Amino acid sequence: MRDSHGAERARPATLKDVASLAGVSIATVSKALNGREHVRAETRARVQAAAEKLSFQPNVLAKGLLAGRTGTVGLLASDLDGRFSIPVMMGAEDAFGAGSTSVFLCDARGDSIREQHHLRALLSRRIDGLIVVGDTTNPRETLGRDMPVPVVYAYAPSTDPEDISVVSDNVGAGRIAADHMLDCGRSRIAYISGDVSYHAARDRVEGATAALAARGLNLVGGEALYGAWTEGWGRGAVRTLLSRNPDLDGILCGSDQIARGALDALREAGRDVPGDIAVMGHDNWEQIAAQSRPPLSTIDMRLEEVGRLAAELLFTAIDGDYRVGTHSVATRLVTRGSTALAG
Amino acid sequence: MRDSHGAERARPATLKDVASLAGVSIATVSKALNGREHVRAETRARVQAAAEKLSFQPNVLAKGLLAGRTGTVGLLASDLDGRFSIPVMMGAEDAFGAGSTSVFLCDARGDSIREQHHLRALLSRRIDGLIVVGDTTNPRETLGRDMPVPVVYAYAPSTDPEDISVVSDNVGAGRIAADHMLDCGRSRIAYISGDVSYHAARDRVEGATAALAARGLNLVGGEALYGAWTEGWGRGAVRTLLSRNPDLDGILCGSDQIARGALDALREAGRDVPGDIAVMGHDNWEQIAAQSRPPLSTIDMRLEEVGRLAAELLFTAIDGDYRVGTHSVATRLVTRGSTALAG
DNA sequence: CTGAAAGCGCTTACAG
DNA sequence: CTGAAAGCGCTTACAG
Structure with a gap:
């Protein structure tokens, strides 16, 4: 049975495979699958059927090479064992949501060597932007102004007021x-x-x-x-x-x-x-x-909202609109049994 | 100051930029930087200086396009708000460690729609393999045998005994x-x-x-x-x-x-x-x-060890060696004040 | 030792 | 409406 997992694993289908199955050029496949106009309906249907049959999944890396954007943002956390960065990440994921952006999460565990390592790994994978989640609410050292992609600091604000930060109020x-x-x-x-x-x-x-x-x-x-x-x-x-x-x-x-x-x-x-x-x-x-x-x-503290706002600010920054400064998220009262009107 | 973040952001340097600064071809730059032989020491030094000067970071996506491997593995969790998958991820990160493999973490939050979404996102980014971390120790549904990359199930074993699983004993x-x-x-x-x-x-x-x-x-x-x-x-x-x-x-x-x-x-x-x-x-x-x-x-439960072993098994699977079955990690006694010799 | 060329999988003008 | 060609950034035989 081992081989059922190994040797037989199929190379993922490419545009070329779909093209030859559908009997058209790869350019036409690309247009048909991406909803471009100027493709005959019958052709589009044939291409879609072929893609379906081959379980074609476009190679996002190749796309990114062309587009200059990868549809991936990094999230650099310092306290994953803690319980603060997880909700922030969830909020960010929600904001990027149904769209085609994915979140690439790394944990530096409070170690600056590890942080540098992750930063390098993220940048070499050409993330479109970065969210940095601190491990406490204290301001953290900025990554500097010469980062090749926009950065948003969440939970812990950056020490640089010209950075974009999101904190709980x-x-x-x-x-x-x-x-x-x-x-x-x-x-x-x-x-x-x-x-x-x-x-x-x-x-x-x-x-x-x-x-x-x-x-x-x-x-x-x-x-x-x-x-x-x-x-x-x-x-x-x-x-x-x-x-x-x-x-x-x-x-x-x-x-x-x-x-x-x-x-x-x-x-x-x-x-x-x-x-x-x-x-x-x-x-x-x-x-x-x-x-x-x-x-x-x-x-x-509505940390998911902190993450959501951070993701939105990162998005607008990627589009060139830098809303620098510290953005504050309002907290919410939760009542249970330990408070009540005085007898 | 906004513009200091926006308009001036430099396009990352490419091989071509390094080549023209060093006055050699891009092929030579590639060889020099990757430690290939047949490059004169003086040339290599000149290339390295140029790369340094431009803060050149090779585009891992372009590399991956050639190599067929991306140096990225996915980790699909279901309980990030819980406290089990985080240590597993840390152990996996340690195992991939100083090497060039990064971990791409997603959380499905127990929602199978979301799980499918993340799976698609990971596969379209051409991960080399996948670790699935369950939210309980109960066996979870296998992703099936026709996955395009190797899969290791951690914490919760797969329902399919022909999958690779790692659990706590x-x-x-x-x-x-x-x-x-x-x-x-x-x-x-x-x-x-x-x-x-x-x-x-x-x-x-x-x-x-x-x-x-x-x-x-x-x-x-x-x-x-x-x-x-x-x-x-x-x-x-x-x-x-x-x-x-x-x-x-x-x-x-x-x-x-x-x-x-x-x-x-x-x-x-x-x-x-x-x-x-x-x-x-x-x-x-x-x-x-x-x-x-x-x-x-x-x-x-030594969950980091669970993650480490899962990563190792995934690595050997990527290399074609499928060690199917359920691997068990021994737990460890931790004594504090609540136990002692009876008076 | 060095470089020109082909190619990884995709998209996008540009011809037909 | 469809396809040939160039090009994204990189590596790898293959010539010189």
């Missing part, structure tokens, strides 16, 4: 989360954030602080608690908060993992969520948010 | 987990499994049962408890077990999420892990295993 996310707490009738609200070195952490806090200020309120304790993006930090921070501010009635968290830890610590301290204290996360990480007790209200 | 994983429990001095061991419709669930239980039988033991309760791949199920199952078999001293779980739920329920029931009861997961999902209390001992 973290300030807005903080505002939306805080407003939701206020809408639930909470007023003594604390913020447990992640690693202070992340722009995103500070931006979310900034948005929340502004939303509270708009109603004349401050964060409980005066400012956010910064720590790590882990459940362990969420648990520890809650214990600190409960001893210092036993009367708090809402906790905003910088990530779903932090919120998950917070929920566990609150339950173990005998506090009721959401009756006593409401809790919000950030990320809408399904596996975490849906499995916590109670299920977690959170902010969805 | 689930029976062995169950055995390793149970043996570890036994090595920790446990003898009253229960098994909380996931969805019974998954082959992997049953295979892991089978391996564990066999390992216990080898020492004359049975699972507590006589058989495994099947449910869902969730924390919620892990919690519920533990409560059931504790009421029926209060003296159990070890719990094997079908996944890290189930184990995470089990740990939470045990702690809330006042049982000490690992002193009183040892717990094992499966998957080595870092985010879950490292954050649970205590950190979770578990089984690593």
Whole structure:
């Protein structure tokens, strides 16, 4: 049986094969199959039948050689093991969608040698453009202005303001989360954030602080608690908060993992969520948010929309229209059981 | 500044450009750059300098047109939002590695229309071979025997035994987990499994049962408890077990999420892990295993090794050597705090 | 050692 | 309406 896979594998059909089967020239086949005019209907039908019979698939490489475009864009990610670049890629794929553009995905795993390697591989395959997805929300080094194809930076913006970047609106996310707490009738609200070195952490806090200020309120304790993006930090921070501010009635968290830890610590301290204290996360990480007790209200960054917008901006750039600057995608509130109107 | 990105973008240099700068023919440039013999050292140096100066990158598409090989393989995944296909891809990338092969990743998201679309896109780009990564460990429908390029199925084997498949050894994983429990001095061991419709669930239980039988033991309760791949199920199952078999001293779980739920329920029931009861997961999902209390001992499926082996088998298949059948990758024990010698 | 020519699979003016 | 020819960027015998 081995040979059924090997020796018999047919060389893919070419225009020439179709032409000789249909009894016409390869030029005519090309025109017929590409819907060009000036081909008799009967001829076109005959060509199509021949192509069908031979399972003819045009060689996109040969096409690209002529057209100068390959219908392929690269997506250079740094955190595939993380969960951010995947939705971005899906959004980009959707935007290129039914069209004839394909996405060529590589992961540099935070290694700049590997990044260079992939970049070279992509460019030598003559991609039409490139989307670079960062591994955090912090700005990343630009690839420079002398790239042979347009580049769009997604999730992490480029350090060069003359590049095209697409990010999630973290300030807005903080505002939306805080407003939701206020809408639930909470007023003594604390913020447990992640690693202070992340722009995103500070931006979310900034948005929340502004939303509270708009109603004349401050964060409980005066400012956010910064720590790590882990459940362990969420648990520890809650214990600190409960001893210092036993009367708090809402906790905003910088990530779903932090919120998950917070929920566990609150339950173990005998506090009721959401009756006593409401809790919000950030990320809408399904596996975490849906499995916590109670299920977690959170902010969805709409990463697929980030990818979709990046793809659109890349497309217009390929067509020569460079919309440089940082484009921001609005986030979305997702309510589950951990927030509710105060009794 | 917009124009600095647009109008000035240089057409990539071609052999012709290098040839005229170096003052030789394009044939000579090709030979010089590809290390062919019969080129004078001085000429080669001059060509290399010219290529360097123009940042010449050979057009891989044009090369592929000649060679019949493109140096690109496709990887068709179904669960990118999941966490299984990414490590498989990384392993495959490593295997193709420093060489000149690139991986073209697409995600069908469990949609067969999309799968066909991607398949067509990949084939029209003349990939040299294809790796298909399933979304579960259950066998998946073969793509058939008349594919124009070799195909290797990874994680989920193909339904056709004459295809080439690479899977994780689930029976062995169950055995390793149970043996570890036994090595920790446990003898009253229960098994909380996931969805019974998954082959992997049953295979892991089978391996564990066999390992216990080898020492004359049975699972507590006589058989495994099947449910869902969730924390919620892990919690519920533990409560059931504790009421029926209060003296159990070890719990094997079908996944890290189930184990995470089990740990939470045990702690809330006042049982000490690992002193009183040892717990094992499966998957080595870092985010879950490292954050649970205590950190979770578990089984690593070595998915990167699955990807690496799939890539190697694909390579040998491209060279005409079809090693059909299902190849199995051994799993690995990872010990953290949730297992220890019984006091 | 170097270069002219043919050809990979396709498209596109240009003749007929 | 149809086809012969040139050309996209490259490599590979084959002459010189």
